Amino acid sequence: MENPVINALVSKADIEHFSGLGVKVVHNEEQLDAKYNIDALGKYHGDAQVALFPTSTLQVSNILAYCNQRGIGVVTQGGNSGVCGGAIAHQGEVILCLRDMNKVRDMDVISGVLVAESGCVLEDLDNYAQKQGYTVPVDLGARKRCMIGGNVSTNAGGLRYLRYGSMHGNVLGLEVVLPDGRILDSLFTLKKDASGYDIKQLFIGAEGTLGVVTAVAISLAPKPKASQLAVLGIPDFSKIQRAFVSARQNLGEIISAFEFWEKRCNELVVEYEGYDSPLSNSHEFYVLIETRGSCLRHDMEKLDGFLECLREEDLIDESCAIRDAVEMEKTWLFRSQMARAHSKSGHMHVYDFSLPSKYQHELLVAVKSHLVAAGLYGKPGLQVSDVTIFGHIGDDNIHLQVIAKEFGGVVEETMEPWVYEWVGSHGGSVAAEHGLGSHKGQFLKHSKSPLLIETMMSIKQLLDPKNIMNPGKHISRA
Amino acid sequence: MENPVINALVSKADIEHFSGLGVKVVHNEEQLDAKYNIDALGKYHGDAQVALFPTSTLQVSNILAYCNQRGIGVVTQGGNSGVCGGAIAHQGEVILCLRDMNKVRDMDVISGVLVAESGCVLEDLDNYAQKQGYTVPVDLGARKRCMIGGNVSTNAGGLRYLRYGSMHGNVLGLEVVLPDGRILDSLFTLKKDASGYDIKQLFIGAEGTLGVVTAVAISLAPKPKASQLAVLGIPDFSKIQRAFVSARQNLGEIISAFEFWEKRCNELVVEYEGYDSPLSNSHEFYVLIETRGSCLRHDMEKLDGFLECLREEDLIDESCAIRDAVEMEKTWLFRSQMARAHSKSGHMHVYDFSLPSKYQHELLVAVKSHLVAAGLYGKPGLQVSDVTIFGHIGDDNIHLQVIAKEFGGVVEETMEPWVYEWVGSHGGSVAAEHGLGSHKGQFLKHSKSPLLIETMMSIKQLLDPKNIMNPGKHISRA
Numbered sequence: 001m002e003n004p005v006i007n008a009l010v011s012k013a014d015i016e017h018f019s020g021l022g023v024k025v026v027h028n029e030e031q032l033d034a035k036y037n038i039d040a041l042g043k044y045h046g047d048a049q050v051a052l053f054p055t056s057t058l059q060v061s062n063i064l065a066y067c068n069q070r071g072i073g074v075v076t077q078g079g080n081s082g083v084c085g086g087a088i089a090h091q092g093e094v095i096l097c098l099r100d101m102n103k104v105r106d107m108d109v110i111s112g113v114l115v116a117e118s119g120c121v122l123e124d125l126d127n128y129a130q131k132q133g134y135t136v137p138v139d140l141g142a143r144k145r146c147m148i149g150g151n152v153s154t155n156a157g158g159l160r161y162l163r164y165g166s167m168h169g170n171v172l173g174l175e176v177v178l179p180d181g182r183i184l185d186s187l188f189t190l191k192k193d194a195s196g197y198d199i200k201q202l203f204i205g206a207e208g209t210l211g212v213v214t215a216v217a218i219s220l221a222p223k224p225k226a227s228q229l230a231v232l233g234i235p236d237f238s239k240i241q242r243a244f245v246s247a248r249q250n251l252g253e254i255i256s257a258f259e260f261w262e263k264r265c266n267e268l269v270v271e272y273e274g275y276d277s278p279l280s281n282s283h284e285f286y287v288l289i290e291t292r293g294s295c296l297r298h299d300m301e302k303l304d305g306f307l308e309c310l311r312e313e314d315l316i317d318e319s320c321a322i323r324d325a326v327e328m329e330k331t332w333l334f335r336s337q338m339a340r341a342h343s344k345s346g347h348m349h350v351y352d353f354s355l356p357s358k359y360q361h362e363l364l365v366a367v368k369s370h371l372v373a374a375g376l377y378g379k380p381g382l383q384v385s386d387v388t389i390f391g392h393i394g395d396d397n398i399h400l401q402v403i404a405k406e407f408g409g410v411v412e413e414t415m416e417p418w419v420y421e422w423v424g425s426h427g428g429s430v431a432a433e434h435g436l437g438s439h440k441g442q443f444l445k446h447s448k449s450p451l452l453i454e455t456m457m458s459i460k461q462l463l464d465p466k467n468i469m470n471p472g473k474h475i476s477r478a
Numbered sequence: 479m480e481n482p483v484i485n486a487l488v489s490k491a492d493i494e495h496f497s498g499l500g501v502k503v504v505h506n507e508e509q510l511d512a513k514y515n516i517d518a519l520g521k522y523h524g525d526a527q528v529a530l531f532p533t534s535t536l537q538v539s540n541i542l543a544y545c546n547q548r549g550i551g552v553v554t555q556g557g558n559s560g561v562c563g564g565a566i567a568h569q570g571e572v573i574l575c576l577r578d579m580n581k582v583r584d585m586d587v588i589s590g591v592l593v594a595e596s597g598c599v600l601e602d603l604d605n606y607a608q609k610q611g612y613t614v615p616v617d618l619g620a621r622k623r624c625m626i627g628g629n630v631s632t633n634a635g636g637l638r639y640l641r642y643g644s645m646h647g648n649v650l651g652l653e654v655v656l657p658d659g660r661i662l663d664s665l666f667t668l669k670k671d672a673s674g675y676d677i678k679q680l681f682i683g684a685e686g687t688l689g690v691v692t693a694v695a696i697s698l699a700p701k702p703k704a705s706q707l708a709v710l711g712i713p714d715f716s717k718i719q720r721a722f723v724s725a726r727q728n729l730g731e732i733i734s735a736f737e738f739w740e741k742r743c744n745e746l747v748v749e750y751e752g753y754d755s756p757l758s759n760s761h762e763f764y765v766l767i768e769t770r771g772s773c774l775r776h777d778m779e780k781l782d783g784f785l786e787c788l789r790e791e792d793l794i795d796e797s798c799a800i801r802d803a804v805e806m807e808k809t810w811l812f813r814s815q816m817a818r819a820h821s822k823s824g825h826m827h828v829y830d831f832s833l834p835s836k837y838q839h840e841l842l843v844a845v846k847s848h849l850v851a852a853g854l855y856g857k858p859g860l861q862v863s864d865v866t867i868f869g870h871i872g873d874d875n876i877h878l879q880v881i882a883k884e885f886g887g888v889v890e891e892t893m894e895p896w897v898y899e900w901v902g903s904h905g906g907s908v909a910a911e912h913g914l915g916s917h918k919g920q921f922l923k924h925s926k927s928p929l930l931i932e933t934m935m936s937i938k939q940l941l942d943p944k945n946i947m948n949p950g951k952h953i954s955r956a
Contacts, residue, residue, distance in 0.1 A: 110723060110835050111874060133727070157670040166669070168676060169647015178929075185927050188907070190832035191644070191873040192635040194683050195909040195918075195925055196953045197934045198646060201679035205672050222726050245588060248700050249611070252772025253731040294730025298776040354668035357588050395669040396589060429666070431673040440673075447673055449663050451656075455941075456675045462940055463933075475674045 010050045010072060010094060021062045024053040024100070036077060036095050037088065040142070041343055041350070043407050044085035044438060048075070051095040057175060057183060057214045060096065064212065064468075065181025067094060073471045074179075076208035078118060078150035081142035083339075083350055084437020086154065086207045086473055093471065098149055101214060106189070107132055112220040113172060113189040118149020118213050134220035137164035141336040149213045155205030157433035159335075162394030163256040163292065164221055167204050173217035174200040179210070179464040189217045202459060207435050208470040210463045224256075224292035226299050229328050230307060233283030233318035234260075237361035240285055243315050244393050247289060250306035254299050257290035261390035262364075265338055268386070272341040275334050279318050287393070288335055296323075338390055339399070346385050346403035349411060351419060354396050355428035364389045366422060367400060367415075374414045376404075383411055397432040420446045441476030488528045488550060488572060499540045502531040502578070514555060514573050515566065518620070519821055519828070521885050522563035522916065526553070529573040535653060535661060535692045538574065542690065542946075543659025545572060551949045552657075554686035556596060556628035559620035561817075561828055562915025564632065564685045564951060571949065576627055579692060584667070585610055590698040591650060591667040596627020596691050612698035615642035619814040627691045633683030635911035637813075640872030641734040641770065642699055645682050651695035652678040657688075657942040667695045680937060685913050686948045688941045702734075702770035704777050707806050708785060711761030711796035712738075715839035718763055721793050722871050725767060728784035732777050735768035739868035740842075743816055746864070750822040751815045753808070757796050765871070766813055774801075816868055817877075824863050824881035827889060829897060832874050833906035842867045844900060845878065845893075852892045854882075861889055875910040898924045919954030 018025050026032060027050045037046035054060045067074050073093030080087050089095050102119035112134050116125055123143040126136040138151055140158035150156075152174065155167050164170065173188035186200045203213055234240050240260050247255055262285050269275050279286065293299040303321055310316045322328050342348045355363060368387050371377035377384035384404050391398035400419070404411040420430050424446030431440055444453060456475045460467075496503050504510060505528045515524035532538045545552050551571030558565050567573050580597035590612050594603055601621040604614040616629055618636035628634075630652065633645050642648065651666035664678045681691055712718050718738055725733055740763050747753050757764065771777040781799055788794045800806050820826045833841060846865050849855035855862035862882050869876035878897070882889040898908050902924030909918055922931060934953045938945075 108834075110719060112726075155672040155676070157672070161670060165643055165647045168679060169643045182929055184929055184933065186930055189834070189905075190907050190910070192639060192832050192870075192875045192910040193907045194633040194635070194911050194913045195907050195922055196914065196931070197680055197684055197688075197937055198633070198682065199930060199933050199937070201646060202675055204676065206675055210675075222730060225730065241588060248590075250772070252700060252703065253770070254772075292731070294728070294732075295776065295780065298773070298779075301776075302773065354670050356586075356667075392670075397670040427667075429668050429671045429673050432668070432670040433672050435672045436674065444673055451660055451662055452664055452677060453674070455662065455677050458940055459675055459677070459937075462936055 009092065014070065014072065015050060017066060018052055018063065021059055023059050023063065026051045026053070036080065036097065039083065039085055039088055040081045041083050041348060044088040046088040046090055047092050048089035048095045049092060051097050053097050053100045055100045057177065060177045060212050060214055061181045061183055063096060064177050064179055067468055068180045068466055071466060071468065073468050075470050076153070076212050078147035079121065079142065079145040081146040082150070082154065082435065082437065084434050085439055086435050086437035086470070088438060090438055091472060096212060098147065098214070104128055105215060108189065109133070111189070111191070112222065113217060114220055115187065115189065115215060115217045116148055117215050118147060120148045122146050122148060122151060129220050130223050133223050135223045136218065137170045137221045138167065141339060148216050152204055152213055152216050153206060153208055154435040155433065157392070157395060157397060159257050159259065159392065161392065162258055168201055170219050171200065171204060171216060172219055174203055174213050175215035176203050176211045176213050179466065179469050184211065187215055187217050191219060205435070207437070207474045209460060209474045210469060225294045226296035227290065227292050227328065228296070228299060228303055229322040229331050230289045230303060231278040231320045231322070231331065232287040232289070232310065232316045233279050233281060234285040234287055234316055236284060239315045240287060240393060241357055242313070243287060243310055246309055246313070247306060250309055251291055251302055254291040254293040254302060255289065256292040257288065258392070258394040259288040259335055260393050261286050261338060262388055264386055264388045265390045268341040268345055269334055269337055272344040273337045275337070278331050278334055279320060281318055283317060288331065342388065342401045342403060346405065347407045349402040349404060349415065351400040352432050352434040353398055353400065353423050353428050353430065354432040355398060355423060355426060357396055359426040359428070360389070360398050363398070363400065363422065367402070367419060370418060371414065376411060376414060417443055417446070423447070436474045438473045441474055444475055487570065492548065492550065493528060495544060496530055496541065499537055501537050501541065504529045504531070514558065514575065517561065517563055517566055518559045519561050519826060522566040524566040524568055525570050526567035526573045527570060529575050531575050531578045533578045535655065538655045538690050538692055539659045539661055541574060542655050542657055545946055546658045546944055549944060549946065551946050553948055554631070554690050556625035557599065557620065557623040559624040560628070560632065560913065560915065562912050563917055564913050564915035564948070566916060568916055569950060574690060576625065576692070582606055583693060586667065587611065589667070589669070590700070591695055592698055593665065593667065593693060593695045594626055595693050596625060598626050600624050600626060600629060607698050608701050611701050613701045614696065615648045615699045616645065619817060626694050630682055630691055630694050631684060631686055632913040633911065635870070635873060635875060637735050637737065637870065639870065640736055646679055648697050649678065649682060649694060650697055652681055652691055653693035654681050654689045654691050657944065657947050662689065665693055665695050669697060683913070685915070685952045687938060687952045688947060703772045704774035705768065705770050705806065706774070706777060706781055707800040707809050708767045708781055709756040709798045709800065709809065710765040710767070710788065710794045711757050711759060712763040712765055712794055714762060717793045718765060718871060719835055720791070721765060721788055724787055724791070725784060728787055729769055729780055732769040732771040732780060733767065734770040735766065736870070736872040737766040737813055738871050739764050739816060740866055742864055742866045743868045746819040746823055747812055747815055750819040753812050753815070756809050756812055757798060759796055761795060766809065820866065820879045820881060824883065825885045827880040827882060827893060829878040830910050830912040831876055831878065831901050831906050831908065832910040833876060833901060833904060835874055837904040837906070838867070838876050841876070841878065841900065845880070845897060848896060849892065854889060854892060895921055895924070901925070914952045916951045919952055922953055
């Protein structure tokens with residue numbers, strides 16, 4: 001599977017066949033290159049000659065049956081907001097874009113279970129859910145662009161994992177087209193189900209390598225009646241962790257996010273996005289806390305008590321509670337634009353790790369030293385201008401950014417595989433919520449055992465024996 | 479796989495081999511029959527001649543490697559509290575009892591992740607967690623007897639699924655011994671992990687048919703600072719559902735359980751367990767609501783407001799809020815003893831379904847009519863004395879009890895497959911939280927498609943090609 005033999009050439013007859021299925025086909029090179037052959041950060045470039053836009057599960061089934069028989073590789077694409085190249089066709093595969101499968105199929109207002117097609121944009125789906133008194137239990141910076149099928153396929157974690165948990169818990173059912181075109185109807189809407197192996201779980205986080213997720217049944221959370229934010233200025237990393245433990249104790253059931261970023265991240269958003277800093281003074285670290293509850297008066301009392309507690313324990317230098325809707329939105333935008341601000345400041349090498357909390361700050365120190373020792377960082381004019389971390393404290397998920405003059409090259413060679421080895425040897429995972437994509441499969445061995453990788457490989461072989469689904473990506477033994 | 483050829487005869491040489499591994503071996507027939515060859519309800523009887531009690535993962539590995547090579551079937555047993563025969567050795571398999579693997583291996587007080595061996599009793603584990611400021615996110619009536627490995631292997635749902643969600647979301651890692659003895663180390667403690675297929679999910683709910691779960695890493699929930707109960711008397715089923723929607727709106731983030739039972743269940747607990755009814759008057763339906771929060775004053779205000787709301791909307795005839803710890807425990811005991819009270823009143827045929835809420839009460843009506851039409855129920859002295867439902871409204875999980883003069887026989891023939899067909903054709907699942915066990919695999923086809931069952935079968939074939947793990951149980955194409 002490491003060196004898949006796939007038929008990268010799509011012939012005129014193939015295109016005619018796809019058109020004959022009633023599927024919209026785009027094979028204009030310019031259009032493909034501008035929208036479908038490049039990723040969100042402009043790092044990964046593909047060479048697909050054809051993109052297909054099915055409008056039904058049956059069309060997807062017909063497309064896959066044909067591609068499987070012909071040995072044509074298929075890369076599924078949703079909002080194309082990924083940052084690991086997972087949705088880019090590097091080997092001339094056909095792009096199967098699900099953006100036109102964007103209907104809500106069902107919504108049960110008593111149980112709060114929503115059934116939606118994969119091409120529904122996350123933000124649209126949340127707006128829909130909110131009108132019914134619910135909220136989608138996953139949210140991330142790319143919400144205006146990413147689609148629910150992609151969220152499931154990358155096992156997206158996002159900003160409120162701390163409160164709502166993982167896709168593996170919230171997704172109740174999936175409709176999946178298998179690589180040979182058969183439709184696996186697992187679109188159940190029941191919360192408890194102990195009847196057989198939970199096959200759908202395999203497709204959560206499979207990044208389109210086992211089949212195409214065409215619809216999702218997801219258990220929604222009740223829409224909060226009250227929400228508020230607090231931003232904290234914190235002088236050192238260990239105090240962030242103490243503040244987190246205190247938050248879980250004091251805010252209990254109402255805490256819904258606990259994000260952090262460091263000084264340089266704050267400066268970049270101010271500089272490149274033109275936003276005001278959420279605090280008056282400059283701090284080594286910033287924390288953004290959100291609560292979601294059913295009674296603002298209760299929640300305010302809890303938050304004020306918590307902030308008082310932090311001050312008494314001397315954990316913060318500044319704090320600010322935000323209850324005005326416009327100000328809250330601005331503050332979330334500040335956090336959401338962090339990745340974009342980084343990418344505007346240079347070529348961003350982004351790493352997405354899960355790491356036990358005790359090693360998170362140590363990672364940053366180690367990376368900086370490593371780059372300084374390699375002569376790439378530490379003085380003006382060198383290859384690397386910035387090394388930063390931000391992320392989700394509650395989930396042990398940190399994003400490491402290395403901003404360089406160019407993609408790849410000496411920076412990538414210096415960082416990799418070194419940083420993956422470091423993370424693996426400190427009990428971390430080489431991919432937390434962005435997925436493995438086209439590049440990170442080779443580092444999987446640093447966080448997963450040979451037997452576990454072998455088992456993954458055998459599942460891939462079982463479900464996609466002709467290896468047409470996103471070939472050469474995701475898992476690898478290498 | 480439907481008709482497994484396994485070596486049911488365990489020879490003297492085999493027993494000597496197991497002893498030589500340093501494993502405790504029980505092969506006294508009387509002892510086996512009294513404790514390991516009979517299930518919790520006394521319905522299923524096994525004929526194992528040998529039970530093994532390993533104390534380490536390595537011992538489990540050695541046992542499985544040997545059994546796999548010899549073709550000896552293995553039935554894993556924990557607390558043996560199951561009610562579907564899943565842990566009973568019907569074909570002379572070896573019983574692998576994990577009760578002596580009962581250590582807590584690790585507990586991270588910052589992240590709240592607990593790593594425990596499979597033989598830890600659920601209640602003991604929760605007591606341990608509570609001392610560290612956390613609570614185990616699954617709880618069920620059998621808490622004093624069931625073990626965490628069995629909870630995972632049966633995908634237990636329990637009383638607080640509504641609040642804490644499923645095993646698929648809360649279990650972060652598993653250590654599993656594969657049927658050939660290899661140890662699959664997937665015992666991760668990271669919350670977000672998108673590096674490869676989530677293989678451990680396959681073992682959650684596999685009922686010991688794919689390997690032996692020897693240790694579990696589970697994300698704990700913060701221990702609530704405040705808890706309270708309310709019991710409601712409700713005149714008809716539709717009002718229960720309206721009360722549930724109102725509870726989610728009014729109690730929001732603090733609701734942790736929403737249980738219901740009908741009049742006859744209440745009477746049985748009073749009659750056979752000697753408990754006082756939690757309400758003064760008799761009602762068609764009873765609802766038990768629990769809140770768990772971080773401020774009792776806030777939570778009391780929310781609960782009182784909610785009860786007021788129910789009265790205004792004329793949804794309840796009686797209500798009672800309970801805040802005294804002793805009274806709360808008594809009330810939970812009343813609910814927990816429901817299954818036992820039923821089984822004392824006769825031979826209990828228990829069914830465990832997930833069913834869309836709109837069909838739940840209809841099921842009870844249909845079952846009663848069906849049994850009346852068959853001449854089995856409706857008059858004193860007939861085969862069936864009682865037909866009842868109780869369950870977890872928030873999870874669409876209902877338990878149906880048919881109390882008869884004997885197990886099996888005409889009652890079972892009349893009920894099955896009819897009731898499974900009924901549930902399947904109304905969008906339900908034939909097993910919600912009790913598992914498929916030794917009997918229900920044949921009814922799987924009523925809630926899962928042929929392709930889905932075929933995919934499950936191929937996973938079984940992949941991981942247990944010699945079919946030694948719990949042979950003849952769980953899934954079936956039949």
